[in-house]
Amino acid sequence: MDELLVRTLADIVKVGAPxxxxxxxxxxxxxxxxxxxxxxxxxVLSALAAFVVGTGTGSVIAGALAGVGVxxxxxxxxxxxxxxxxxxxxxxxxxxxxxxxxxALFLGIPYRNAQVFPTTFLPIxxxxxxxxxxxxxxxxxxxxxxSFIAVIAAWWWLFRTKAGLTLRAVGERPQAAFxxxxxxxxxxxxxxxxxxxxxxxxxxxxxxxxxxxxxxxxIAGNGWIALAIVIFGGWHPxxxxxxxxxxxxxxxxxxxxxxxxxPQVVELLNALPWLLxxxxxxxxxxxxxxxxxxxxxxxLHPPIRTLLRARPPSxxxxxxxxxxxx
Amino acid sequence: xxxxxxxxxxxxxxxxxGVALVLIALIMLSLDKAPLAAGRRFLDGVFGTPSARADVxxxxxxxxLCAAGLLLTFTAGLWNIGVEGQVTMGAIFATIIARTIPxxxxxxxxxxxxxxxxxxxxxxxxxxxxxxxTALLKLRGGIxxxxxxxxxxxxxxxxxxxxxxxxxxxxxxxxxxxFASAALLPRHPELRLSPLAIAIALIAFGAVFMALRGxxxxxxxxxxxxxxxxxxILGVRVERHILWAxxxxxxxxxxxxxxxxxxxxxxxxxxxxGGIGFxxxxxxxxxxxxxxxxxxxxxxxxxxxxxxxxxxxxxDSSVQIDAALGNVFQGALVLAVLIGGGxxxxxxxxxxxxxxxx
Numbered sequence: 001m002d003e004l005l006v007r008t009l010a011d012i013v014k015v016g017a018p019x020x021x022x023x024x025x026x027x028x029x030x031x032x033x034x035x036x037x038x039x040x041x042x043x044v045l046s047a048l049a050a051f052v053v054g055t056g057t058g059s060v061i062a063g064a065l066a067g068v069g070v071x072x073x074x075x076x077x078x079x080x081x082x083x084x085x086x087x088x089x090x091x092x093x094x095x096x097x098x099x100x101x102x103x104a105l106f107l108g109i110p111y112r113n114a115q116v117f118p119t120t121f122l123p124i125x126x127x128x129x130x131x132x133x134x135x136x137x138x139x140x141x142x143x144x145x146x147s148f149i150a151v152i153a154a155w156w157w158l159f160r161t162k163a164g165l166t167l168r169a170v171g172e173r174p175q176a177a178f179x180x181x182x183x184x185x186x187x188x189x190x191x192x193x194x195x196x197x198x199x200x201x202x203x204x205x206x207x208x209x210x211x212x213x214x215x216x217x218x219i220a221g222n223g224w225i226a227l228a229i230v231i232f233g234g235w236h237p238x239x240x241x242x243x244x245x246x247x248x249x250x251x252x253x254x255x256x257x258x259x260x261x262x263p264q265v266v267e268l269l270n271a272l273p274w275l276l277x278x279x280x281x282x283x284x285x286x287x288x289x290x291x292x293x294x295x296x297x298x299x300l301h302p303p304i305r306t307l308l309r310a311r312p313p314s315x316x317x318x319x320x321x322x323x324x325x326x
Numbered sequence: 327x328x329x330x331x332x333x334x335x336x337x338x339x340x341x342x343x344g345v346a347l348v349l350i351a352l353i354m355l356s357l358d359k360a361p362l363a364a365g366r367r368f369l370d371g372v373f374g375t376p377s378a379r380a381d382v383x384x385x386x387x388x389x390x391l392c393a394a395g396l397l398l399t400f401t402a403g404l405w406n407i408g409v410e411g412q413v414t415m416g417a418i419f420a421t422i423i424a425r426t427i428p429x430x431x432x433x434x435x436x437x438x439x440x441x442x443x444x445x446x447x448x449x450x451x452x453x454x455x456x457x458x459x460t461a462l463l464k465l466r467g468g469i470x471x472x473x474x475x476x477x478x479x480x481x482x483x484x485x486x487x488x489x490x491x492x493x494x495x496x497x498x499x500x501x502x503x504x505f506a507s508a509a510l511l512p513r514h515p516e517l518r519l520s521p522l523a524i525a526i527a528l529i530a531f532g533a534v535f536m537a538l539r540g541x542x543x544x545x546x547x548x549x550x551x552x553x554x555x556x557x558x559i560l561g562v563r564v565e566r567h568i569l570w571a572x573x574x575x576x577x578x579x580x581x582x583x584x585x586x587x588x589x590x591x592x593x594x595x596x597x598x599x600g601g602i603g604f605x606x607x608x609x610x611x612x613x614x615x616x617x618x619x620x621x622x623x624x625x626x627x628x629x630x631x632x633x634x635x636x637x638x639x640x641x642d643s644s645v646q647i648d649a650a651l652g653n654v655f656q657g658a659l660v661l662a663v664l665i666g667g668g669x670x671x672x673x674x675x676x677x678x679x680x681x682x683x684x
Contacts (some may be wrong), residue, residue: 001407015443037472064398074665081664081665081668084369084667084672085668085669085671085672086668086671087664087667087668089665090405090472092661092664094405094407094607094658095608095611095660095661095664096657096661098608099654099657099658099660099661100603102650102653102654102656103657105542105650105653106353106650106651106653106654109648109650120375126415174509179392221480224476224477224480227473228473228477233471258549258679261490262492263488264488264491264493265492267484267485267487267488267491267492268485268488269485270484271480271481271484271485274477274478274480274481274484275475275477275481278463278467278469278473278474278477279355281467281468281469281473281474282463282467282468282469285468285469288467305666308349315654
């Protein structure tokens with residue numbers, strides 16, 4: 001295969017890693033019925049926390065844990081406000097996303113482009129020498145591997161374990177799950193926290209892996225992309241990852257032609273990922289998928305449905321009134 | 327009953343204000359700043375002089391316009407996060423005319439009187455188009471207005487940056503030339519104040535207030551906000567009302583964008599909105615979609631950016647602090663109000679339950 005293509009694909013996988021982590025985290029959260037709309041601000045604030053702790057201690061692990069901690073706490077605030085206080089998840093999430101972003105921009109002032117975190121590049125012996133595959137997937141930094149693990153683990157957990165079945169039940173039919181003896185709200189706390197932790201890890205992946213420095217721009221906005229990709233991905237980890245790589249691929253195309261066009265065109269090209277986001281949401285949620293299927297041969301229906309059909313968890317965004325506990 | 331409710335809301339607000347202030351004070355202390363001195367400087371910077379008070383009033387106007395529009399959409403249960411992009415489009419559309427106006431319009435005669443109305447109408451059209459697009463994406467494409475709005479916010483910024491980096495750029499920085507005075511909102515001779523802008527904003531807010539209180543349109547929006555499905559069954563044209571609520575909000579946000587270019591900045595430049603659309607959202611969340619409170623709360627919220635700027639430009643290093651802290655304060659305050667309201671509602675529910683069960 002063409003060397004340039006391999007390098008581009010490897011770059012897409014690397015640049016997409018933080019968004020994959022965040023989107024997989026949000027997938028788990030939403031599968032349980034909670035929307036963590038604070039994702040974007042959470043990503044920025046955890047990125048800053050990871051950078052400050054990472055550069056302060058010189059340890060990637062300490063930095064990543066700081067990011068995870070921040071993401072986890074923010075997610076728990078959303079869960080608490082929804083479950084205990086019955087507040088709108090959208091209202092709390094939106095205010096939190098603004099607050100966290102502004103807090104990060106303010107606290108991050110002294111760290112603006114201060115230094116670059118030492119690389120976490122970690123080629124895997126033997127595997128990295130497999131032609132094509134090795135160069136794309138196994139010649140990467142630490143956080144890229146974590147993003148692969150997150151996708152596979154989330155899929156396995158959701159669809160191959162009993163705990164995953166319980167999680168999906170809580171997101172689809174909380175009453176039924178409760179009758180079967182599941183502590184619905186405890187499950188929701190657990191997976192909101194877990195999902196928030198993954199979002200925090202995504203933030204750490206920016207400042208300790210992809211960038212790898214603190215900057216005002218380059219992180220904010222990606223959380224919203226992740227939230228949209230969860231919908232496009234139909235709450236399925238593999239499709240979510242595919243969606244992320246689609247956006248990352250488009251971005252890499254834009255970056256590669258940036259030098260050859262005047263600045264006003266570059267700015268317009270930067271709008272393309274957002275147009276793609278609207279287009280994909282339109283495809284999966286609009287009434288047009290059915291119309292599209294009608295004109296295509298029936299043989300193609302099942303694969304297209306698997307790829308494009310998106311149905312949110314039935315109890316997404318709702319409050320569950322557990323009996324005996326008000 | 328109503329009095330008790332208002333007292334409760336005020337109590338929540340004061341408590342939340344205290345929490346937010348303590349948070350800001352702690353952040354300041356951790357940075358070796360003097361919170362009390364900064365507070366005095368802040369209050370002086372927003373109330374101390376007539377010009378400071380004028381700045382607060384003028385800063386409040388675009389927020390008031392956005393909040394007024396958002397009252398309509400929130401009443402119908404819509405999260406018009408796209409208001410930020412609608413402000414930006416308003417600013418861009420106003421600039422289409424404003425940048426072509428020459429310094430000397432003495433020979434224009436009656437046409438000169440039409441410049442400002444044309445700019446404002448075009449700005450409203452720009453905002454309305456952007457909001458209408460969000461509504462269409464929702465109604466025809468099944469895209470939640472939050473995601474449609476967020477995407478269109480980013481796209482509007484890309485369009486703005488493309489214009490000020492390309493065809494509209496004048497000079498070394500990515501911005502237009504300063505507009506001619508004939509293109510700007512007329513200014514008070516001494517203060518940084520535009521009586522016409524104040525009148526327009528108050529009339530717009532009054533119109534929204536009346537529409538929500540005493541018209542079929544307002545009633546229909548409330549019905550949709552409570553339960554869109556039942557409203558539809560009872561004969562309310564849900565889709566049409568959603569579209570018009572969004573378009574009205576977009577038009578008001580576009581007007582706010584026009585105020586930004588035709589008064590506050592006097593030219594088009596990057597980040598022209600400066601987050602006033604989001605501040606509008608925060609204001610409406612602060613007052614819990616109660617229209618009567620919007621006016622005083624908008625004035626209160628407007629003190630934050632004005633006062634923060636005074637602190638940021640202060641020469642005294644013990645109170646000099648970046649204006650971004652003001653945004654942190656606003657976010658913390660709204661979050662605290664939401665949580666405080668939630669706690670109060672839970673306590674009330676628990677009391678009621680205990681009374682019922684003996």
